[in-house]
Amino acid sequence: MRTVAKAILLLDPDGLALAPATLCAEVAEEARKLNLPMFEEVFATLIADKELRINGAACYEIYEAGQRVAVLEVLDCPLLDS
Numbered sequence: 001m002r003t004v005a006k007a008i009l010l011l012d013p014d015g016l017a018l019a020p021a022t023l024c025a026e027v028a029e030e031a032r033k034l035n036l037p038m039f040e041e042v043f044a045t046l047i048a049d050k051e052l053r054i055n056g057a058a059c060y061e062i063y064e065a066g067q068r069v070a071v072l073e074v075l076d077c078p079l080l081d082s
Contacts, residue, residue, distance in 0.1 A: 004076050006039045011071040
């Protein structure tokens, strides 16, 4: 069986990774089964109290006080269930 998770990568304004990518699940059952956090929760935490601007299908720019402070990339990550 094939499962698709999401990887959230937080980048600085120059495109350098601020932390390792976070692997997340979009469905609660898969989150429990794979011991992954829920996508919505991780995404909400990263953008809390900040302005979010969409920049393409899977890229978001994060602004604070009018300054771009980070970029979020969301990638599909196919996983094989055993």
